[in-house]
Amino acid sequence: MGKRIFRNLTLQAVICFFLCVIPFQARAELDISEIREAASQGDADAQYLLGMSYAEGQDISKDEINAYAWSSLAAMQGVEAAAKHRDNIAGNFSIKQLHEAQALAEEYQAKIDKQMKRPPSLRFRTSSVSSVATNAELRSWLQNVKPAAGGE
Numbered sequence: 001m002g003k004r005i006f007r008n009l010t011l012q013a014v015i016c017f018f019l020c021v022i023p024f025q026a027r028a029e030l031d032i033s034e035i036r037e038a039a040s041q042g043d044a045d046a047q048y049l050l051g052m053s054y055a056e057g058q059d060i061s062k063d064e065i066n067a068y069a070w071s072s073l074a075a076m077q078g079v080e081a082a083a084k085h086r087d088n089i090a091g092n093f094s095i096k097q098l099h100e101a102q103a104l105a106e107e108y109q110a111k112i113d114k115q116m117k118r119p120p121s122l123r124f125r126t127s128s129v130s131s132v133a134t135n136a137e138l139r140s141w142l143q144n145v146k147p148a149a150g151g152e
Contacts, residue, residue, distance in 0.1 A: 044077035
């Protein structure tokens with residue numbers, strides 16, 4: 001039993017290392033222009049790194065809208081850490097900012113599709129990320145309405 005717990009903890013530590021440390025090391029080894037170039041060619045890992053760079057202001061001006069857009073593109077390609085990052089950013093956005101960020105992500109995806117000479121991406125759907133704002137609005141509404149209606 002103890003060995004199994006130890007193996008699980010070791011596995012979790014290794015996964016954490018690869019998810020947390022490796023992206024930062026990769027970013028340190030690459031120039032931001034190289035990351036941007038790879039991201040604009042559709043590389044999901046580069047898109048995630050670029051989103052992180054924009055969020056942190058690492059070697060680039062801090063820009064939450066761009067951070068969301070690039071993280072969203074990476075998330076649509078299956079990068080789970082990018083999806084979490086995108087959702088964390090969206091939690092601080094107003095509805096207007098969220099729509100602006102989604103439109104920017106769509107614009108970037110259209111440019112990537114055009115550059116790669118492929119039909120417009122069918123995978124990119126803003127409805128999947130707009131639910132973040134909808135859920136936040138619903139929670140806010142429920143918190144304000146329930147007490148007024150005599151609920152808990």
